[in-house]
Amino acid sequence: MDLSYGSEYDAFREEVKSFIRSHKHKQPKPGDGIKSQAMRDWQSLLIEHGYHSRTIASEYGGYGAEPDIIKSRIIAEEFGAERVHRGFDGQGVTMLTPVLLEMGTEEQKRAFVEPTIKAEMIWCQGYSEPGAGSDLASLTTKAELDGDEWVINGQKIWTSTAHHADWIFCLVRTEPDAPKHLGISFLLFRMDTPGIEIRPLVDMTGDANFNEVFFTDVRVPKHQIVGQRGQGWQVANAILGHERGSLATPDAAMNRLHGVKRLMREESINGEPIMSNPVFRDRLMKLEGRVLAMQYNDMRLLSAKINKNQDVRLAGMIVKLTGTELRHEIECLGIDVMGEIGLSYGDNPHLRGHGSWQYQYMFYLGLIIGGGTSQIQKNIISERGLGMPKEPKIPSEKSAEKSAKEA
Amino acid sequence: MEFGLSQDQLMLGDSVRKFLASEVPLDTVRQLAAGESDDSSVWQGLADMGLAGLIIPEAHGGAELGMLDAVAIAEALGYAACPGPFLSTAIMSAYLLNAAGATDPLTRMASGEYRVGIAFSDVIGSRKGQVTEADSKLTGQSLFALDATADAYLIGLSDGRVFMIEASELTRSSLSTIDVTQSVCELSFDQSPACHVSSSSELVWQTIHRGRAIQAADTLGAAQYMLDQAVAYSLDRKQFNRVIGSFQAVKHMCAEMASQLEPCRAFAWYAGHAFDESTDEAALTACHAKAHMAEVGQFIAKTSTEVHGGMGFTDLVGLHYWFKRIGFNRQLLGSPEAVRHEAAELEGLC
Incomplete structure (x- = not known):
């Protein structure tokens, strides 16, 4: 057990600290949108110094450093400690870029990676459909080849940032006769293509964090496909792996838990600070134990990534499930310790923390469901982590008919 | 790293x-x-x-x-x-005696021939009045002393002083608990001659916290056994022409056990490491590890038994020995609620 990063990293940490000190004032301010000049300038500055897109080759607009997990961790730690903006990390950056680098053509890499990481090209993700949620591979939005163009018809849902996006990476059914996982293709197209309609989807928080996107005879050049026809599922799965763990980092959970502690010290009922209530205090300490477990689990995952000497598959698989459920409970305690004040929302003058407690309480319920529901996570953990069998498949209507005929 | x-x-x-x-x-x-x-x-x-x-x-x-x-x-x-x-001889007593400089019994303890039990009920929570000392003689009772067949005991007094007393100098009655694998007893002293070991309240608590970290690891192992058994049983047992491990209801019970248990491994390691590095948070980490592991252990003890169905309830598969071991670790050296209260005190929250 050695939790130090080694003295060879001290200089690097100093470098990061000094960058933050001298450039902090340039970071985007609250209210600067993802398309603001301030955001783009900050993004370029971060890439130039290697604090964003660090390991992406410079020929594609990245910083071009060799992968070094500890350096990446130090950057995250220092930016986190100073609460400095980490740069734009939309779905194009976190999910599409790794896939393009792995599976895209040279032409696609050159066309898309640089503008994407520099926040000049904003992406949205077209995966889920009204009839294809947990069973994503049953998606029915279809693309048919007509000359040199795909013609797309169908509907996507849960499309965050669709209203800001310049482009979409989208799963469509191109081989209707193939088995469902082998009939999907991964297309890229502009969001201002004629035939695309975006409808905001207002959720329980009162905001429209997501959209519905409708496609009617949307025509897309044939070459705007990643991988081959029918390979889209493989491509999509490579990206989903990137999404899950990042929805619930234990350090963010610990920050929120400290926020609950502050509330419990500052808020009082009948002149007694909430912290003196042993029932609330016990709930707080119980949650703290759970967050600590996740923080040490995270350190173990980091160590395994560096040293490659531990099997941490299970430890990694549980992060999304455990982390989102835990976070939801932390937000819940934040509300409960305030009592009726905790109900405050919107323009209520008694609002605490800008209304974040109720907002996050609801938002994390969304994250428990999104990115693979808790129940899907439990399937993954039991099947891939514990080696338990899959549910027996119910034969589809087609194959049932076929076997009836054969009989 | x-x-x-x-x-x-x-x-x-x-x-x-x-x-x-x-x-x-x-x-x-x-x-x-x-x-x-x-x-x-x-x-x-x-x-x-x-x-x-x-x-x-x-x-x-x-x-x-x-x-x-x-x-x-x-x-x-x-x-x-x-x-x-x-827990009692090899960790708590060995640590305390060595740290207090009372090294005479250590060689015989290391060879396994001499066992030194732990009687700290006055420190952790007294129920039967307190043990008193006068002229190096102890009077009173100590409940739930660890190790019913020890050769000697370390008695922790409520003021933090520790005395060692030979088993022959006290009256001992073994106490039956749910767990047969870890023995406890009740000690009675009546002007029993005792040897002063330490006056450091800090040392007593350091010893208790080390014990708690060990209990957390012990429960981790016991819970891992129960999870492994549940998965294995579910892949063997058939109902409705399927192994029960193919039913989502059962798979999700196992997934919930795994997702609670897996982070505890890293937690237990860190709890041990924190003592080796003498970090400031070692005591706090031990409290949290013990309390958290007690909760996870309780969930797994129940859930694994349920996965085994009726067999889990019987003596035939013997799973209940682990169920009881986890239950024992939960209460000894402080219940989760008591330990979380201590953790809050250590953090200065109350």
Whole structure:
């Protein structure tokens, strides 16, 4: 057990600290949108110094450093400690870029990676459909080849940032006769293509964090496909792996838990600070134990990534499930310790923390469901982590008919 | 940066697991339960492997290893529901006596021939009035002393002083609990001559916290055993022409156990490591690890039993020995609620 990063990293940490000190004032301010000049300038500055897109080759607009997990961790730690903006990390950056680098053509890499990481090209993700949620591979939005163009018809849902996006990476059914996982293709197209309609989807928080996107005879050049026809599922799965763990980092959970502690010290009922209530205090300490477990689990995952000497598959698989459920409970305690004040929302003058407690309480319920529901996570953990069998498949209507005929 | 067990620690854990798998089968625990044997031969076997002297300095015949090593071993002991006074003699008493400079008994403790139990009920929570001392003579009672067959006991007084007393100088009655693998007793003193060991309240608490970290690791091992058994049973047992492990209801129970348990491994390691590095948060981490592991353990003890259906409730598969071991660890040296209260105090929240 050695939790130090080694003295060879001290200089690097100093470098990061000094960058933050001298450039902090340039970071985007609250209210600067993802398309603001301030955001783009900050993004370029971060890439130039290697604090964003660090390991992406410079020929594609990245910083071009060799992968070094500890350096990446130090950057995250220092930016986190100073609460400095980490740069734009939309779905194009976190999910599409790794896939393009792995599976895209040279032409696609050159066309898309640089503008994407520099926040000049904003992406949205077209995966889920009204009839294809947990069973994503049953998606029915279809693309048919007509000359040199795909013609797309169908509907996507849960499309965050669709209203800001310049482009979409989208799963469509191109081989209707193939088995469902082998009939999907991964297309890229502009969001201002004629035939695309975006409808905001207002959720329980009162905001429209997501959209519905409708496609009617949307025509897309044939070459705007990643991988081959029918390979889209493989491509999509490579990206989903990137999404899950990042929805619930234990350090963010610990920050929120400290926020609950502050509330419990500052808020009082009948002149007694909430912290003196042993029932609330016990709930707080119980949650703290759970967050600590996740923080040490995270350190173990980091160590395994560096040293490659531990099997941490299970430890990694549980992060999304455990982390989102835990976070939801932390937000819940934040509300409960305030009592009726905790109900405050919107323009209520008694609002605490800008209304974040109720907002996050609801938002994390969304994250428990999104990115693979808790129940899907439990399937993954039991099947891939514990080696338990899959549910027996119910034969589809087609194959049932076929076997009836054969009989 | 390296967060995990070293090669040596992995090998140590493996060799203990192998020894336990061959030398301490469930029959050993059953014989203990039936009163047909005691834990002395098991303990001698563990002592011969060096476990009794694990943290005792080499100068006194020990292996002079640390708390992370002890955590790795405790996990293996919990996995096998192994009887014996590892917690009391090898960890708590060995640590306290060595730290207090009372090193005389250490050599005999390391060889396994001398066992020193722990009677700290006055420190952790007194129920029957307190033990008093006058002229190095103790009077009173101590409940739930660890190790019913120890050769001597360390008695913690409510003011933090610690005395050592030979078993022959006190009246001892063994107490039956749910867990036959860890023995406890009630001690009565009536002007019993005792030897002063320490006056440091801090040292007593350091000892208790170390014990708690070991209990957390022990419960981790026991809970891992129960999860492994649940998965194995679910893949064997068939109902409705399917193994029950193919039903989502059962799979999700197992996934919930795994997702609660897996982070506890890293937590237990860190709890041990924090003592080895004498970090400021070692005591706090031990409290949290003990309380958190008690909750996770309780959930797994219940859920694993349920996965086994009716068989889980019987004595036939013997799963209940682990269920009870987890229950025992939960209450001894402080219930989760009591320990979380201490954690809050350590953080200055109350």
